Each structure stands twice: as C-alpha cells, then as structure tokens.
Ligand SMILES: [Zn+2]
C-alpha cells in the first residue's frame with residue numbers, strides 16, 4: 092500500500108510500504124482522513140520525537156508511517172476482537188502505553204513509564220497511508236452524527252479538552268488563549284463549550300486572529316500592535332481566571348503569567364523549544380497556579396460525545412484538504428510559513 096514514510100530529518104517518502112499483518116487483538120482500518128500536527132512538522136523539519144532505536148513498547152524504529160491524527164473505516168479485525176466490526180467508522184487514539192506500570196494503572200496512561208510519550212505515527216506506524224493496523228485499544232467507534240473528517244480532529248481536540256479540564260475552568264470565568272494555531276483554536280472551542288465568558292485570543296498572525304474571531308473569540312489581540320496583558324487587564328479590570336499557553340515562547344509565557352487575576356491559573360499546553368525565564372514574584376504576588384498538561388488520557392469518549400451533540404464545531408479549524416501524494420510540498424513544507432493555515436487534512 093502507499094504511505095508517507097519518515098526516515099529522518101527532511102526525509103519523508105511517498106512509497107510502497109508493507110504493513111504488518113492483523114494480529115489477534117488488532118484492528119485494520121482504511122484511512123479516511125489524517126491531520127498534520129505540529130509534532131509531524133517537528134519530526135520532518137528537525138527529525139525529533141521519532142524512534143531511531145527500537146521503541147520499548149512498539150519494538151519499531153524508522154522507517155515508519157508518519158501521522159497520528161486519523162480516522163477511517165474498519166476493514167478487518169483480529170480473532171479476539173468482538174466489540175468492533177468491519178464497516179465501523181473509527182477515530183484513533185494514538186498514544187502508546189503499557190497498561191501495567193503504576194502510572195498507567197492510576198489512569199494517567201499519557202505519562203506511561205514505558206512509553207516515553209510514544210505515539211502511533213512517531214514510534215510506530217501511523218495514519219498517512221491507505222491502511223493502518225493497531226491494537227483494538229487505540230480505536231474509538233464514531234457514532235452516526237460524527238463524520239470521518241471530524242473523526243480526524245478528535246485527537247487534537249482531546250489535547251485541548253484535557254487542558255481545559257485539568258485547568259478547572261468553571262462556567263462564567265474568563266480565559267486568555269496564547270496562540271491561535273490548531274490547538275489554540277480548539278482550546279477556544281472547548282472553553283466556549285465549557286461555558287467560558289470572555290475569551291481573549293492572542294497571536295501575531297492577523298489571519299489566525301480572524302479565524303479565532305469567526306470561531307467565537309470575544310477579543311483578539313495582536314501583540315505586535317498592543318501589549319496583550321495590559322489590554323486584558325484594561326478590559327477585564329482584574330485579569331482572566333485562566334490563561335492557556337499554546338504558543339511556547341518567552342513573550343507569551345511572560346504575558347500569560349501577567350494576564351491572570353489573583354488566584355488565577357496558567358496552563359501550559361505547548362512544547363517549548365527553549366528555556367524561559369519566570370519572575371516568581373509575578374506568581375507569588377497573586378498566588379498564581381502554574382500547571383502543565385501532556386496529551387490526554389480518558390477523554391476521547393467525552394470529546395466524541397460533545398462533537399456528536401453539536402457542542403463544538405471542530406470542522407471549522409480545517410483550512411485545507413490535500414492528497415497523500417502532495418503531503419511534503421502542500422503540507423509539511425507549506426505549514427512552516429503559511430500562517431493562514433490551521434488544520435490541513437490528508438486524504439489517502
Ligand atoms: Zn497531534
């Protein structure tokens with residue numbers, strides 16, 4: 092079958108790939124849509140997060156099929172799989188975990204001691220392909236009201252959902268979201284669904300801010316034109332209860348800390364390429380909370396339900412649909428500097 096296979100930095104090839112056979116506990120799916128994520132860009136442009144040595148859980152290393160945000164139709168199931176059937180529409184939860192370590196047993200399988208944040212599509216074969224095979228535990232059946240396109244957006248939405256859930260956002264509270272890429276925009280949709288009152292979105296790209304506005308941001312701020320935290324303090328009078336750091340650079344981190352009110356919370360969702368400085372007095376003076384979230388655990392069913400019930404129109408973050416053949420030029424290269432793009436979906 093045809094797949095986008097990663098060998099290392101700047102080396103993704105569209106080629107014939109031999110997928111493993113379907114084991115007893117496996118499900119094989121015909122991929123419908125697969126989204127390009129920031130971590131795919133890092134894997135392609137910097138060669139990071141992919142397995143160069145055999146991963147302890149998957150036993151695999153490069154070359155691997157890239158892509159971890161995907162949906163499809165079940166085409167085959169292993170002998171021991173009884174609750175998924177051929178023809179089911181499914182979304183894939185790609186995080187690898189052992190299920191046996193203490194952290195997994197506590198329910199936080201996103202922090203599995205064996206996995207080291209391993210994902211299908213980075214340390215095992217993923218979804219930029221005609222077909223994918225994975226253990227049944229990675230598969231969630233989509234109900235009728237959820238399309239396969241939306242199915243490919245469950246994974247990034249789960250990241251935003253976990254962040255909002257862990258932050259403890261309550262109905263009527265105000266929110267600042269730093270970064271209007273796909274995860275920032277999805278955080279906006281989740282925060283809105285959770286009942287946030289005022290939502291500020293901060294980004295250096297006017298195009299992305301327009302998208303945030305369309306998705307329901309109350310205020311958008313471009314920090315190249317205005318000081319974001321000053322503007323937030325001026326409008327709210329006291330700062331926001333919650334800031335989400337979805338950009339991952341010094342200015343946004345500093346501004347997020349400054350923009351929250353007394354007792355407020357900054358939730359870090361983004362990965363950071365560099366160290367940042369923190370003035371502890373900014374946090375101390377208002378008894379701020381600083382917390383971090385990593386991927387997700389046990390939230391896919393709730394995300395699927397919320398989308399099925401029409402609480403979040405996640406399709407709106409899709410800006411482009413491309414074919415697998417063009418994934419390098421139209422996807423991995425393009426996303427690096429075309430800030431008008433949010434989520435690009437690949438169709439095999
Ligand atoms: Zn992702």
Ligand SMILES: [Zn+2]
Nearest residue numbers: 189192195203
């Ligand atoms: Zn584990």
